[in-house]
Amino acid sequence: xxxxxxxxxxxxxxxxxxxxxxxxxxxxxxxxxxxxxxxxxxxxxxxxxxxxxxxxxxxxxxxxxxxxxxxxxxxxxxxxxxxxxxxxxxxxxxxxxxxxxxxxxxxxxxxxxxxxxxxxxxxxxxxxxxxxxxxxxxxxxxxxxxxxxxxxxxxxxxxxxxxxxxxxxxxxxxxxxxxxxxxxxxxxxxxxxxxxxxxxxxxxxxxxxxxxxxxxxxxxxxxxxxxxxxxxxxxxxxxxxxxxxxxxxxxxxxxxxxxxxxxxxxxxxxxxxxxxxxxxxxxxxxxxxxxxxxxxxxxxxxxxxxxxxxx
Amino acid sequence: xxxxxxxxxxxxxxxxxxxxxxxxxxxxxxxxxxxxxxxxxxxxxxxxxxxxxxxxxxxxxxxxxxxxxxxxxxxxxxxxxxxxxxxxxxxxxxxxxxxxxxxxxxxxxxxxxxxxxxxxxxxxxxxxxxxxxxxxxxxxxxxxxxxxxxxxxxxxxxxxxxxxxxxxxxxxxxxxxxxxxxxxxxxxxxxxxxxxxxxxxxxxxxxxxxxxxxxxxxxxxxxxxxxxxxxxxxxxxxxxxxxxxxxxxxxxxxxxxxxxxxxxxxxxxxxxxxxxxxxxxxxxxxxxxxxxxxxxxxxxxxxxxxxxxxxxxxxxxxxxxxxxxxxxxxxxxxxxxxxxxxxxxxxxxxxxxxxxxxxxxxxxxxxxxxxxxxxxxxxxxxxxxxxxxxxxxxxxxxxxxxxxxxxxxxxxxxxxxxxxxxxxxxxxxxxxxxxxxxxxxxxxxxxxxxxxxxxxxxxxxxxxxxxxxxxxxxxxxxxxxxxxxxxxxxxxxxxxxxxxxxxxxxxxxxxxxxxxxxxxxxxxxxxxxxxxxxxxxxxxxxxxxxxxxxxxxxxxxxxxxxxxxxxxxxxxxxxxxxxxx
Numbered sequence: 026x027x028x029x030x031x032x033x034x035x036x037x038x039x040x041x042x043x044x045x046x047x048x049x050x051x052x053x054x055x056x057x058x059x060x061x062x063x064x065x066x067x068x069x070x071x072x073x074x075x076x077x078x079x080x081x082x083x084x085x086x087x088x089x090x091x092x093x094x095x096x097x098x099x100x101x102x103x104x105x106x107x108x109x110x111x112x113x114x115x116x117x118x119x120x121x122x123x124x125x126x127x128x129x130x131x132x133x134x135x136x137x138x139x140x141x142x143x144x145x146x147x148x149x150x151x152x153x154x155x156x157x158x159x160x161x162x163x164x165x166x167x168x169x170x171x172x173x174x175x176x177x178x179x180x181x182x183x184x185x186x187x188x189x190x191x192x193x194x195x196x197x198x199x200x201x202x203x204x205x206x207x208x209x210x211x212x213x214x215x216x217x218x219x220x221x222x223x224x225x226x227x228x229x230x231x232x233x234x235x236x237x238x239x240x241x242x243x244x245x246x247x248x249x250x251x252x253x254x255x256x257x258x259x260x261x262x263x264x265x266x267x268x269x270x271x272x273x274x275x276x277x278x279x280x281x282x283x284x285x286x287x288x289x290x291x292x293x294x295x296x297x298x299x300x301x302x303x304x305x306x307x308x309x310x311x312x313x314x315x316x317x318x319x320x321x322x323x324x325x326x327x328x329x330x331x332x333x334x335x336x
Numbered sequence: 337x338x339x340x341x342x343x344x345x346x347x348x349x350x351x352x353x354x355x356x357x358x359x360x361x362x363x364x365x366x367x368x369x370x371x372x373x374x375x376x377x378x379x380x381x382x383x384x385x386x387x388x389x390x391x392x393x394x395x396x397x398x399x400x401x402x403x404x405x406x407x408x409x410x411x412x413x414x415x416x417x418x419x420x421x422x423x424x425x426x427x428x429x430x431x432x433x434x435x436x437x438x439x440x441x442x443x444x445x446x447x448x449x450x451x452x453x454x455x456x457x458x459x460x461x462x463x464x465x466x467x468x469x470x471x472x473x474x475x476x477x478x479x480x481x482x483x484x485x486x487x488x489x490x491x492x493x494x495x496x497x498x499x500x501x502x503x504x505x506x507x508x509x510x511x512x513x514x515x516x517x518x519x520x521x522x523x524x525x526x527x528x529x530x531x532x533x534x535x536x537x538x539x540x541x542x543x544x545x546x547x548x549x550x551x552x553x554x555x556x557x558x559x560x561x562x563x564x565x566x567x568x569x570x571x572x573x574x575x576x577x578x579x580x581x582x583x584x585x586x587x588x589x590x591x592x593x594x595x596x597x598x599x600x601x602x603x604x605x606x607x608x609x610x611x612x613x614x615x616x617x618x619x620x621x622x623x624x625x626x627x628x629x630x631x632x633x634x635x636x637x638x639x640x641x642x643x644x645x646x647x648x649x650x651x652x653x654x655x656x657x658x659x660x661x662x663x664x665x666x667x668x669x670x671x672x673x674x675x676x677x678x679x680x681x682x683x684x685x686x687x688x689x690x691x692x693x694x695x696x697x698x699x700x701x702x703x704x705x706x707x708x709x710x711x712x713x714x715x716x717x718x719x720x721x722x723x724x725x726x727x728x729x730x731x732x733x734x735x736x737x738x739x740x741x742x743x744x745x746x747x748x749x750x751x752x753x754x755x756x757x758x759x760x761x762x763x764x765x766x767x768x769x770x771x772x773x774x775x776x777x778x779x780x781x782x783x784x785x786x787x788x789x790x791x792x793x794x795x796x797x798x799x800x801x802x803x804x805x806x807x808x809x810x811x812x813x814x815x816x817x818x819x820x821x822x823x824x825x826x827x828x829x830x831x832x833x834x835x836x837x838x839x840x841x842x843x844x845x846x847x848x849x850x851x852x853x854x855x856x857x858x859x860x861x862x863x864x865x866x867x868x869x870x871x872x873x874x875x876x877x878x879x880x881x882x883x884x885x886x887x888x889x890x891x892x893x894x895x896x897x898x899x900x901x902x903x904x905x906x907x908x909x910x911x912x913x914x915x916x917x
Binding site for chain 2: 105114117118120133137187188214218222226230334
């Protein structure tokens with residue numbers, strides 16, 4: 026018996042030592058990390074908030090990275106992020122140099138990083154709309170103007186993600202304008218986490234009504250994924266500015282003074298007639314990118330403060 | 337003289353024959369518990385408003401059907417493999433570091449250490465000089481424990497950015513504190529005669545510990561380490577929710593884009609990972625002689641059996657080599673830059689973060705809302721544990737080996753028929769328990785939100801389901817480790833199987849069950865925050881709003897509420913447990 030214990034202990038000890046050795050082996054060689062001066066090789070890191078088919082966004086994003094790398098002559102990597110808050114935080118701490126933000130999150134990012142610039146948007150983002158949809162069995166009918174939103178009182182309702190501009194912020198603003206508070210709905214308001222989820226949940230009748238971004242709606246109608254026998258459009262909101270690329274000012278120090286300009290040019294140059302570039306544009310649901318600037322989002326900031334999403 | 341004797345006998349007869357009153361402490365506490373459950377059900381508004389959303393059944397059905405044809409394309413499979421390795425790696429590193437922290441903290445948080453340092457070990461009572469540092473360390477350890485891994489993760493994102501360190505530290509800090517607490521209790525319960533002998537002959541306390549107490553307690557410490565590893569796997573999956581990568585992250589992504597076939601592929605990977613780790617850990621713990629998590633919790637080390645060493649101990653060697661190989665594989669998948677821990681950027685970001693957080697925003701007008709949400713959160717935890725406890729108790733009996741031929745309830749039969757059905761039932765319930773615990777609670781909540789309105793009920797059910805899986809398994813272990821002697825003697829006296837179950841198994845197991853349920857209640861309370869994050873109501877819901885608006889000052893206030901609630905629940909649970917012990 027005691028021999029058994031001894032041999033077991035020996036084996037155990039061997040195992041533990043092996044364990045620790047491998048642990049030591051996998052700790053990276055800290056000497057290899059470059060001192061702060063040598064930053065040319067540090068990749069330009071791009072990220073995106075996955076609120077429309079995040080899974081596809083993530084798996085296809087490498088195409089954009091390859092394109093930018095060719096155009097800019099510096100290594101470009103794509104870092105996936107799951108949610109809005111993490112994307113803003115990663116942008117703030119400098120892990121993401123350029124991010125494809127929504128309207129609200131872009132403003133949040135601009136407020137948290139001094140000198141952050143909005144540089145490009147899609148040709149649809151300066152005239153962006155949200156679509157209120159309803160399940161047909163609820164008897165809700167399309168409405169003519171904003172006051173018609175009162176019809177939603179007493180029904181169940183879902184937004185998209187908390188920080189979404191088109192799926193939450195602007196719709197909540199328009200609801201407020203129409204005199205509908207979140208307590209007027211039946212049960213608690215849902216947050217579906219994405220535009221696609223909102224569509225599915227309303228289609229299935231989990232919620233009577235919901236709201237999502239027009240671009241996603243259109244593309245789902247086109248592809249036949251939205252079942253028009255079950256869902257109908259109630260109202261299209263007035264237009265507002267939404268998605269845009271925000272870049273961290275520190276990249277100019279890292280890659281040269283005109284780097285931001287270069288990135289902007291590279292984005293604006295994406296040509297729908299070149300098949301490879303069209304793929305990238307399709308991924309974003311855009312015909313092309315157009316320039317934008319921080320002041321375009323002043324309205325979003327005011328509404329964000331009003332609703333309490335910006336403190 | 338005879339009269340007096342007679343009276344004495346009468347007296348003793350009277351003493352033994354009076355029934356103990358029903359109004360004892362235990363029944364009082366049980367009434368209290370039942371009242372708490374009822375008022376929690378009332379909190380959900382179950383009978384006042386619509387809870388179940390019949391419109392969601394078709395989506396739910398669609399989701400279930402997808403389980404029959406998971407996405408098995410090569411790309412997704414390789415993605416699944418990568419994600420699995422990341423999750424495993426987080427868990428490995430998290431466990432390794434938390435055990436290291438636990439060992440240091442555990443020694444410092446033990447009474448016996450301070451008694452050795454202040455040379456007061458010969459006293460029966462714990463001396464006041466030794467109490468002060470002990471209390472301080474205990475108090476320090478209780479704060480990291482009260483905060484859920486996910487909140488730690490959100491904090492670390494703010495100072496490390498997107499880095500594997502976030503997930504690893506998020507597991508290490510709270511788990512390190514829990515491990516320290518349990519390790520200190522193990523050390524305090526270990527027989528200390530050898531230690532005193534060493535100390536008395538002038539050996540310094542650290543040396544004396546290394547040569548007496550630590551080797552004595554080693555099997556128990558190792559056993560608990562493996563239990564922690566199981567927990568780390570589950571935790572690593574949950575951390576995917578905040579974007580830390582791994583399986584939880586992929587599941588969330590696929591769930592957001594409604595790709596159910598992919599979700600099931602990830603689910604199956606999660607089942608496999610959890611199942612194999614749990615199986616390995618249980619096997620090892622069984623052979624280390626401390627199979628039961630509660631043995632470590634209720635601390636009866638002196639009386640417990642020594643590890644039985646036989647040829648199966650080779651298994652330990654085998655298993656640890658597998659572990660080493662897995663760790664080696666993991667080391668390729670994630671690169672950890674430890675220099676980031678003290679990099680200037682980290683320190684600068686930490687300073688900025690502290691500036692953003694303090695002073696916390698304590699607004700008196702909010703107190704009403706906070707109180708309201710706190711009661712909701714408490715109700716959620718009570719409902720969750722009630723569901724988990726009941727479900728666990730129902731499922732643990734078929735999941736234990738007692739029904740199989742040769743088991744205590746079926747000792748004589750050798751018929752292949754019984755073998756067949758016994759095995760089927762065993763496998764079925766065990767996989768049911770595995771499925772329910774392998775899926776992280778927030779994912780359960782997201783699935784439930786298809787068919788339930790947002791609120792505390794989907795959160796409670798999600799937490800209940802997840803904890804049911806854990807409790808059911810722990811309870812099944814309790815049953816399998818029950819002392820068989822009273823059961824066999826009941827049988828020998830002619831008791832039928834139901835009788836053995838009712839008068840043998842149940843009364844022996846029940847106190848342990850209740851202790852487990854209470855212990856899990858504490859965990860449930862902490863976990864309410866993670867189902868809140870996906871929209872299931874309570875304080876977690878408010879926390880999500882504050883997170884998305886970067887209102888860190890108010891967030892601290894909400895977090896304080898959480899900590900107070902957690903401490904309250906811990907205290908209640910501890911006093912309950914003392915009662916059933």
